[in-house]
Structures are given as structure tokens and as C-alpha cells.
Amino acid sequence: MSSGWVKLHRKILDHEIWNDLTTFRLFTLLLLKANHQEKKKINGMELKQGQYVRSYSKLSEDLAYKEGRGMKSPSKSTIMRSAKKLESIGIVTISETVNGTMFTIVNYQLYQDFDGNREAFRETLAKPFVNRSQNEVETKSEQYQELKNLGIKEEERQPSSEYNLTPFQKIEDKYLSRKGGMFTTPYDVAAINRILDQQIPIEDVLTWIDEIFDRYVPKHRADGIKSFTYCEQGILDRWHAKQNPPPKTNVSEFRPRGSKQEESFAALEAYAKENGISMG
Template identity: 45%
Template sequence: MRGWIKLHRKLRGNPVFNNPNLLRLWLICLTEASHKSRQQMIGNQVVELEPGQFVTGRFDLFDMFNDGLTKSDKAKSERTVYRWLEKLEEMNFLSIKKTTKYSLVTINKWALYQQDDKSIDHSSDHQMSNECPTNDHQMSTNKNVKNLRIKEYKEEEEERSPVGNDSPFQQIEDKYLSRRGGGLMITPNDAQAIERIIQEQIPLEDVLVWIDEIFDQYRPRHRADGIKSFSYLEKGILDRWHAKNNQPSNISEFKPKRQQDNLSVLEAYAKENGIKFGGG
């Protein structure tokens, strides 16, 4: 637990900053990550760690998250904490490589944001300084710093560019969270409901349109009322999908049969009562 980490100021403009659980977990990840290449024993297996990586598991992560918290603030289960870790992965903070024994977590852009000036390879600069004037050495150092800033700018631009390849689950989740208007996480029950909708093989564009439609048509009974569960949306989506696939059929083909039945009844009645039926 020795040493320090850097935090970029742009974190304050990220949604994770306003979510205490995600922010706490993100800081745990940063402080757990290795600052240098090293080996770690996991059982009888040696794991090679690079800077910005650490090994963890659901229960270890759960214990670290709850350490020092009051009972009311603690996470309720290890599954919840691991789901938050996966949320950080979805938000491009880190990546997770899962195995049957552990998870290898890699902090994205570790070298860009955590590497200090002493870590930058200036060996060629020092070599040049023995042969070139001091101002040339300073120019070379400034060039390295400038290249690092250009790389940071380009990667930030890539972050702002639309990805366009989110999974159906992610698109449905994002639509639901944006319309719900509160919170950054869904519950396990919400996730199960979304999975059930996906299994129905309902076209994604229909699902997204119907989520908007259900929210637009919802009339809250009071200021604290609202759609708080995806299960509510699930029912509305299934109702619309059923209606779309079971449109009323054309019953005109049955009219001649009904008409013939009615004529038969009238003809029998007329014959029984000696009434002349029909023309001629």
C-alpha cells in the first residue's frame, strides 16, 4: 500500500465521479494495480503482471470494497461488486481477463496517466547530452513530452467518437438508464429481464422504440412515482410484440357461410308455417 497514483482532472466530468460505489471501486483498482512488471503466485501458478495489472476474484474484491465501511454502506454480495467491476469495463476504464481461478484486471491507459517523468525513457536524450549542447537536449525532452500530449489528445478524441458496436444488451440497458433518469447501474433482476427480452428475438429497433413509448405513456401518480424496474418495461414490450404478431385476421371469408345458415333457417321457418319463401 505504499506509493501514489495520479488522477486526471477529467474524472470529475465522468459519470463515475457521481456514483460513490463505482468511484470507490475505481480507486481500489488504481491502488491495487502493479507499478512495475513482476510475478505473482496464484495457487501453484505463476502469473506475470505488467504495470497497471492486478489479480483478483469476486470474494477478494468484495472484501476490499467493504473494508472500513459501515454496515449500511457495505455492498450486499460479491456478485454486486463484480458487476460494478464489469460496469467499469463497459465504460472503458479497464479490461478483465477471466479464468476459472482468478480475474486479471488491466487498467486502460495506465502508462499514459500513471507513468511519471522518471519512467519515460530518456536514455537517448542523455546520450545526446554528452555530445550536443544543452539546448538540443532540452528540445529533445520537450519533443517527448509533446508526443505524449498528442497521443493523449488523440485517444481522448477516440473516446468521444461513437463506437456503434455496442451489444443489444448494452443498447437496451443504456436506453433504460437514460429514460429512468437516475443511477448508473441496473439490478440483477433488471439484467435478467433484459436477457429474457433478447431471448424472445424481438427486433432491437422495436425494443428501443417501445421503451421510449412506455416511458412517454406512463403517468406518475405522484412526484416519487416512476418506472423503477425493467420488469415493468418487459411486460409492455411483450404486450406490443404479441399484438404485432397477432393482428386481427380478415373474417370476410366467413360471411357467406353465415349468410347461407341464416337463409336456411328462414327457409325452414317459412316451410313450416306455409309461407311462400323466395321469388317465383
Template identity: 30%
Template structure:
């Protein structure tokens, strides 16, 4: 698709800027929406200005991205895309309608975005600081612009000084875009507190890798853990099981009675494969010979004394 479109700089002050996935979806839709005032014919349908027709499966492919050393192609889960689209609808930024050819997206106030007159009326700074303007109503769904719309600051103000993004930067390293995006997705799927708990375990184990953190989060998600309390109980139970397993492995093993019996020294008569009777005969003969020697010795001494 060729051509150009306009977008207000106020997008940088809107909450959507801090949600990479949501921003990419909205930017892709508005960038591909029909620009022509008369609309166009597409797939047997008449698309009006500001509309875009696409199936969710194709949209998933359109939003694919490359990541990592291997430059592997990755895609957002359909459930994530659907959740972000619903959020855009709730914010009053788009509308959605299912058709037999796909989903029909309509950008709310598209004409206002593309009108030069709109941007000539007042500077971006004046529009950002004023209340109740058309642009602010469009971006904030008839709510006043918050002075601090940054997602990290919102999390910080609601929970104190800790939030996943700041914790990562302070304890693990530079917060790269793909890591920030992943953190945001996990926060949506689980909670900010749970993500922080996983990051703390990562730091405690000197892993310092978000891949390690994600392995923890997957384990918790697959185990159906929903709260920090559930996770504490789960980790304590896992620790107890590990300790018991180690104790079992380190415990000295007792020798069975039957094995002890095998290790009792054999009697002398069992040497050289002789029978018990043979051994007794040899012992008796040796005793007789020893007695004869002693008798002969005594007899010899007696004779010497007599002589």
C-alpha cells in the first residue's frame, strides 16, 4: 500500500504510547485505513474513509516481528491481540464489526486526524495543556489527560516505589524494548505483583536473565496461581518437598538382615571345600600329636633327673 497519513503528536502523551503491542495494533490499523474521501471497493464491500478490513489471523501475521540472536520470527498470541483490540474499542479509538470477509475496523475521528485545519487552530503544546478539546476527548474517552500517563509511574503510585519495569532496570540491567514488551504482557496475563515476585527470584538465584524469569512465570501460570499468596504457598511446598527428597537421598541405608548373614565370616572347616567331619578328624589328630610330643619331652626330663 502506497501513500501517506497523519498522526497527532499527542499520541506521545497518551497511555497507548506505553503499551507497545496496543500501539502497534492501532498504528497499523490507522496506517492501512482507507484515505480516499470517496472510499474504495474491496472484497465485494465498499470501505469508507478511515476503515480497514482484515482477518485476525492475517493481522497476527502482519504484526509479526523478529527477535533474539537467531532473528527468529515471533507472533503475538491471538488472545493478546483480541484483548488489545477490545481495549482500543473501550477507549473510543476504533470500532469493530465482524463480516464474512474479516473484521471491519473503523478509526474513530479519522477525518480529524487527516485534516490540516485541525492542526492549524492551535499548537500541540496548547492542545496538550487545555481541557475538553476534541483531540483529548478522542484519545481519552471524554476524560481529562493525566499529567502522568506513563505506565511505570502509574504502577509506582498505586503500589509504592516498586514496579516491574523499574525493578528490572535497578536489579538486572538495561530494559530493552522486547523485554519491556514481554513484561507488559505478563503483567496483563497475571499481575504486576506476580511479575515482581518472579524477578526477585531471578535476582536471588543470580540468573539475571528475563528468559529465566519467564520460565518461572510459565510454571506459575501453568499451575493456575493467581495471587502472590498462592505463589508463596506453592514455593514453600516445593521447597519442603525438595528438602525431604534431599534428606531421603542423604540418609544412610541399613543393611538387610539377609545380607548381614551373608557377610558373617565362614568357619574354618568350610575352607578348602572340606566337610565338617573331615575338619573334626584333622583337629583331633593334631591334638593327639601335640600331646605325644609333650609326653615325650616330659619323659626325657624325668630320665635325666634319675641318672
């Protein structure tokens, strides 16, 4: 694992962990150390792609940094908080094993295991994984066979120009920019595809995503919109309302008339004015 390279998406520059030094370094370390093979056995335990086993104490040593003339290591509790943060925002999953803590990079195979730009075929590639466990990893041949079974043409998997994004990519970019995320989950992808199936104008969808985020009131500092399915419901509600406006009625606005006493006084005042009579 000391040779080779990994992909790191530019969207990480806009992600909240970019400004969190320990969390960013932890994520980068996990990404670099994660098993990149289809399967690998370590100490009798089988690791799938994107998985790495390490104790928090060892991670503290791994993340030591130079300060002055010596080295300083972040505390174990600090590492644990950063790991929980990565888990809470959906970047990794964490489980305990007899050999240490298992860290699994979510969707590792989708953005590390192919040549070219993952974004070009994220929409079609991720869709078959919706009903599977996030930790389930398949071989390259199985993944490519799924693309073939879906009838994906080679030209459909070519990268889109930054200025010629597909409707899926426009929705995804808008959602991630508002959520502050780097990656969509298979459940997000499924929800976006369901919105696209409704043939809602893309301009409306993008406007409503902004509106949903602007109107969301978090219950506490850790609360937020975690999934596109939340946006999906709001978009569908707004689309239904737009397609079914309230019916217009022919009933004019009711304007109550004055009392008989007021009408009589007005008539008397008009008569007096016409005949030059002073009303005192």
C-alpha cells in the first residue's frame, strides 16, 4: 500500500472537512491506506475494497505532526471525534472487529476503481447498487456487466463538459453545494432519478432545492438535511401545487353596506347642501 495513487475529488475544497485539519488528515489517511484490491486477507480477516482496520491509538501515532523540534500526536479522543464526524456525514462507516476498528470508505469502488472521470457515469453506475448494503463490493467484471445489461452506450459514459452538464449532474451539484457534501449515496441517486422521471423542468427543481434548504430550520447544531429524499418530497409537493392551482371562483368580494341610519343621514346631508341649508 506504500505505492500507487488514489483519486481525490476537487469538491473536497468546498466540503466542511477541508477546514477541519484532523478530520481531513484522517480521511486522507483512510483513503490512502484502504484496501484497493477486490479482496485481501489480513490476520485471517478478509478486507473488501475501501476497507481499513486500525486502532484509534495507532491512528493517533499515524497522524503525528511536527511541532517545533518535536512530534505531537492528536489524542485518541480527538481521533474518535473526527471518525464519528466522517461517519455522521456519510463518508465512512465504522464497525468494531476482533482485530481493531474497521473503517469502510463509502462508495470507494465507485470513485476509485475506474479509469476516467467517475462523474461521467455516476448516474447509471450507482443506480444498480440502490438496494444493496453500502459495504457490499463487487468485482470489476460484475460492475461492467451491469452496465452492459442496462444497455449503456459508450458515448453516454464520456465526461460531460463543465458547461454542458446533464440534468442529473445539475441537480446533484446543486444538492451537494447546499448540503456541503462531496458524494451522493445510492439512495440520493435513486431519489434524483425519480425526480427526473417526473419530467419536472430543471429550472424549477434547482429553484426548489434552494428554497427547501433556505426554509429548513435545524433543531440543533448537528441537525441538517442528510438525504436527497427530503428534497424529493418538497419538490414533489411544489410540483403538485403548480400542476393543480386552486380553482378560481366567480364570487365577488363581500362589501357590507352601511346601516339605514347612516344612509338616511347621508341623504339628508346631500339635500341640505343642495338647498343651502346649514346642518349646524
